Amino acid sequence: MVSSTHWLASQSAMAVLEDGGNAFDAAVAAGFVLHVVEPHLNGPAGEVPIVLAPAGGPVRVLCGQGVAPAGATVAHYRDELGLDLVPGTGPLAAAVPGAFDAWMVLLRDHGTKGLAEVLAHAVAYAEDGHPPVERVGQTVEAVRELFETEWASSAEVYLPGGAAPAPGELFRNPRLAATWRRLVAEAETAGGADRVAQIEAAREVWRSGFVAEALVRQSARPTLDTSGERHTGTLTAADLAGWSATYEEPATYDWRGWTLCKAGPWSQGPAFLQQLALLPEELPAYGSADYVHLLVEGCKLAMADREAWYGDAADVPLDELLSAPYNAERRALIGAKASHELRPGAPGGREAKLASRAWAVASGESPYDPQGILAGTGAAAGAGEPTVARNGATRGDTCHLDVVDRWGNMVAATPSGGWLQANPVVPELGFPLGTRLQMAWLEEGLPNSLAPGRRPRTTLTPSLALKDGVPVMAFGTPGGDQQDQWQLHFFLSVALRPAVRGGLDLQGAIDAPNWHNDSFPGSFYPRGMRPGSLTVESRTDPAVIEELRVRGHDVTVAGPWSEGRLCAVARDPRTGVLSAAANPRGMQGYAVGR
Numbered sequence: 178m179v180s181s182t183h184w185l186a187s188q189s190a191m192a193v194l195e196d197g198g199n200a201f202d203a204a205v206a207a208g209f210v211l212h213v214v215e216p217h218l219n220g221p222a223g224e225v226p227i228v229l230a231p232a233g234g235p236v237r238v239l240c241g242q243g244v245a246p247a248g249a250t251v252a253h254y255r256d257e258l259g260l261d262l263v264p265g266t267g268p269l270a271a272a273v274p275g276a277f278d279a280w281m282v283l284l285r286d287h288g289t290k291g292l293a294e295v296l297a298h299a300v301a302y303a304e305d306g307h308p309p310v311e312r313v314g315q316t317v318e319a320v321r322e323l324f325e326t327e328w329a330s331s332a333e334v335y336l337p338g339g340a341a342p343a344p345g346e347l348f349r350n351p352r353l354a355a356t357w358r359r360l361v362a363e364a365e366t367a368g369g370a371d372r373v374a375q376i377e378a379a380r381e382v383w384r385s386g387f388v389a390e391a392l393v394r395q396s397a398r399p400t401l402d403t404s405g406e407r408h409t410g411t412l413t414a415a416d417l418a419g420w421s422a423t424y425e426e427p428a429t430y431d432w433r434g435w436t437l438c439k440a441g442p443w444s445q446g447p448a449f450l451q452q453l454a455l456l457p458e459e460l461p462a463y464g465s466a467d468y469v470h471l472l473v474e475g476c477k478l479a480m481a482d483r484e485a486w487y488g489d490a491a492d493v494p495l496d497e498l499l500s501a502p503y504n505a506e507r508r509a510l511i512g513a514k515a516s517h518e519l520r521p522g523a524p525g526g527r528e529a530k531l532a533s534r535a536w537a538v539a540s541g542e543s544p545y546d547p548q549g550i551l552a553g554t555g556a557a558a559g560a561g562e563p564t565v566a567r568n569g570a571t572r573g574d575t576c577h578l579d580v581v582d583r584w585g586n587m588v589a590a591t592p593s594g595g596w597l598q599a600n601p602v603v604p605e606l607g608f609p610l611g612t613r614l615q616m617a618w619l620e621e622g623l624p625n626s627l628a629p630g631r632r633p634r635t636t637l638t639p640s641l642a643l644k645d646g647v648p649v650m651a652f653g654t655p656g657g658d659q660q661d662q663w664q665l666h667f668f669l670s671v672a673l674r675p676a677v678r679g680g681l682d683l684q685g686a687i688d689a690p691n692w693h694n695d696s697f698p699g700s701f702y703p704r705g706m707r708p709g710s711l712t713v714e715s716r717t718d719p720a721v722i723e724e725l726r727v728r729g730h731d732v733t734v735a736g737p738w739s740e741g742r743l744c745a746v747a748r749d750p751r752t753g754v755l756s757a758a759a760n761p762r763g764m765q766g767y768a769v770g771r
Contacts, residue, residue, distance in 0.1 A: 178757035178770035180744035181578035186210040187767040189298035200586035201287035205280045209299035211576045217316040219576045220595025222274035223611045226440045228641040230648035232585035236438045238427045241279025243272040247629045248411035263615045265702025267402025268410025270612035279422035285376040292375045293361050304354035306347030317341040327401045328601040352607030389417045391605040436643040442493040446638040449661040451479035454504040466724035474511040480697040485521030485529035488624030489632040497524030515729035517708040532618045579651040579746040589639035589651035615702045652745035659693040663741040683745045683758035690714040691740035738762040
């Protein structure tokens with residue numbers, strides 16, 4: 178079974194499974210197809226956290242989040258360049274690319290297929306073309322002026338003959354296809370007939386060969402970014418050569434017989450676990466105003482802790498943050514009315530320290546969008562797609578994929594970054610650098626301060642769930658800061674509601690009306706927030722909406738199918754029966770299996 182945010186990625190993964198590949202082969206193939214068909218949502222120079230459960234083996238996290246380059250210091254950005262935020266676009270925001278190496282490590286260690294086999298589908302769609310979804314063309318049109326006047330290499334790929342990609346017309350990226358063909362050829366020459374040797378050779382081509390050389394040249398090109406100035410980046414050959422994807426233990430939390438597995442606090446993943454830990458023994462009726470209020474207020478507390486404690490630049494007190502005494506104390510803060518404050522806790526008696534900009538926003542001294550760059554883009558609507566302003570400022574989004582195979586291997590991955598609207602296309606390669614450094618603060622001493630060799634805290638947060646110690650479900654969603662809000666409601670919909678036909682009702686849980694709030698500093702430039710906000714789908718019971726307003730929530734009613742883009746697969750350990758579901762919102766997510 179496969180579920181992903183694009184039908185071509187799902188079907189490509191299924192083709193790999195039907196050809197004898199396992200879940201990990203299929204996931205890698207789907208990941209590279211997503212780079213081609215959702216270039217506004219992810220790319221090879223972006224990042225991907227992966228949670229995997231090999232059949233009979235332990236759950237592991239494969240970190241495909243690159244670190245800040247050696248030259249990416251707070252002093253460089255603030256003192257030398259005069260910036261108070263990392264720009265949302267351009268090479269200054271580029272971390273060491275992580276996605277490609279993570280996919281290669283997954284294929285090497287857990288796959289069975291060769292490099293050329295798993296790349297074949299992506300190469301074909303890049304070379305022969307694919308029907309682009311509407312948002313690709315809309316995103317390109319939003320930055321048309323930027324492409325035509327500043328980012329010429331992007332215009333050559335995404336505005337061929339002056340026309341943006343259009344639904345119903347095949348869109349091609351021959352430069353990307355040529356990159357993968359050359360990489361495979363060099364890897365086959367260096368690695369011979371040995372599968373693992375070929376993969377290792379491909380990693381070297383990426384880190385120190387023609388790909389690395391082109392990425393470093395692109396970083397050194399002065400590029401107009403959201404600051405309104407042209408800057409060069411800090412990425413060097415040494416940065417690329419010195420980084421590789423790594424495995425680590427998942428962060429976990431046990432809840433009513435379930436064990437939820439997430440990436441560590443270099444991601445926002447533990448915020449999902451904290452929201453579970455904040456739930457009382459007795460829950461209000463599912464879908465009621467009391468229920469939504471409880472989940473929203475718990476989310477605010479977890480996200481406040483995310484801002485105060487999560488990040489790769491600190492020793493995160495995760496055990497205390499997930500402990501019963503701490504969460505009992507925090508749970509008592511949830512009152513009958515909506516909170517409009519940012520209230521981090523004090524795990525183990527520690528004193529919280531937030532970015533000074535976060536305090537300013539929280540106190541109302543700065544509006545949600547201090548520079549007005551997102552006006553008219555619908556940035557707060559939570560539709561799960563990136564928004565783009567006229568000057569190129571973006572709020573990025575991502576993709577997701579889940580696979581489970583007949584042997585019981587299970588994987589969830591959330592590829593993102595390297596968006597077409599975030600950096601110019603590298604002329605020699607056909608894809609852009611990423612911009613994940615925008616999530617780090619330009620203020621020393623914070624858990625998420627910009628620091629060389631440290632990962633910027635990412636919003637990417639795939640999930641894997643065990644029931645009574647056995648992997649049973651992989652799931653996730655795009656959506657930036659909204660991901661672990663949407664996923665919590667999805668998971669509780671599965672765990673709390675009666676199962677359909679004796680199995681997990683994945684589709685019903687995905688289809689249920691969802692919501693999100695923005696009552697904490699956003700992870701993306703310009704890092705704003707909307708205290709007390711709550712966005713719900715119009716399918717929500719009007720009586721529930723009215724009661725939430727009475728409770729003090731600033732409710733925005735969005736479209737009927739606008740909140741969440743979830744994917745999920747599951748395996749019943751008793752019968753071996755597999756299931757999958759995909760999000761109907763946007764009409765491009767796709768679940769497939771047999």
